[in-house]
Amino acid sequence: MSLNQQKSKKRAISGWIVLNKPYDMTSTQAVGKVRWLFSAAKAGHAGTLDPLATGILPIALGEATKAVPQVQDGTKVYRFAIAWGSATSTDDTEGEVVAASDVRPDQGALEAVLPRFTGTIMQRPPAFSALKVDGERAYDLARAGETVQLAERPIEVEAIRLVSHGPEQSVLEVTCGKGTYVRALARDIAEALGTRGHVASLHRAAVGPFTDENCVTIEQLEATEAGPERDALIAPVSLGLADLPEIRLDAGQAGAVAHGNTILLTGAGAPVAMDECWVSFKGKVLASGSVEFGQFKPRRVFNL
Known part of the structure; x- marks a missing residue:
């Protein structure tokens, strides 16, 4: 060779x-x-x-x-800074300033508005995003100069808290579900406070x-x-599967699952139904799937 x-x-x-x-x-x-x-x-x-x-x-x-x-x-955790006083075309530092405001929210006003952004909320994704519009990426259309208005959609925000506050910039931490755009969150928080804002820095601290x-x-x-x-x-x-329930199999069950077969789960504590779980044998991942009527049905078999 x-x-x-x-x-x-x-x-x-x-x-x-x-x-x-x-x-x-x-x-x-x-x-x-x-x-x-x-x-x-x-x-x-x-x-x-x-x-x-x-x-x-x-x-x-x-x-x-x-x-x-x-x-x-999985759940995500982000720490991000909102720069107060200007909105940009991309809702972050990469875009051009498209609107400005002299309003600078105080800490009390900011903390008071945050509960409005927890739970299930409606969010309009940024124009500069990877979502598709008529088969085209939204950011491609936006960069070409087209006006992109994406529809609002529901997102889940588990918690949002203020980490630090200053007159020109505030740092927050959000725990949220799939599909949340932090840039849109910063934009909407600023608008709720009667000002403009964009993400000045963004760090993802956890994924699942x-x-x-x-x-x-x-x-x-x-x-x-x-x-x-x-x-x-x-x-x-x-x-990568640690947030899902694990079911440990015996040698006979493991052999069947390795070939993609459905198996009956036995034993006093065997689950009857699960939307999503994974099975293992001697610490090794065998498959992910679901349990229906006491049977494990593999969706993806791992060849480890």
Whole structure:
């Protein structure tokens, strides 16, 4: 085998790299970098993070890509700064200023309005978003100069709190569900306070079971010697399913599930119904799926 062939050989490696994505890097670029560092045959990410945002970008390698939907559906935590006094075309620092206001909300007014942005609320996504309008990405239409008005849609905001407050900028933390646009949240909070505002900085602190506490940086990965030492930074595939119930199987059940078969769950504590769960054998992920009438039905089988 030639040196070039050795360099291009990809590995069937599986697990998660919980990346603290740096500023000014796209999610696609981050995945490409991690895939190259590990010579991984397959890689993907669980939830796009804007280039101007930092924080948790779960990168799935190999069989972990089968758990991406579960992670994407997980709860997210964001810390963000609202710059008061100006609205931009992109609702962040990348866009042009499109409106301005001299109003600067005080801390009391800001804290008083936050409860209006918790629970199930209606939100209009930013014009510069990846949502599609008549088959085209909204941001492509917006960049082409077209007026984009996206329809409001319901989102879930579990909690929102004020971290720090200043006359020109305030920092908040929000815990929210899938599909929430923090840029739109900042825009709407400012408008509710009779002023204008945009996101000055954004950091994702958690995605489902992944948090700042178990993340690594590109610099850490690059500084760690390739091989077993760098591979030790890969989290197990099961971590991506940690927010779902786990059912442990015996050898006979495991063999059937490995071939994609439905199995009857036995034992006094066996569940009768579950919308979503995963099954394991001796600590290894076998499949994710559901339980109906006491039977586990696999949706995705993991070949680990």
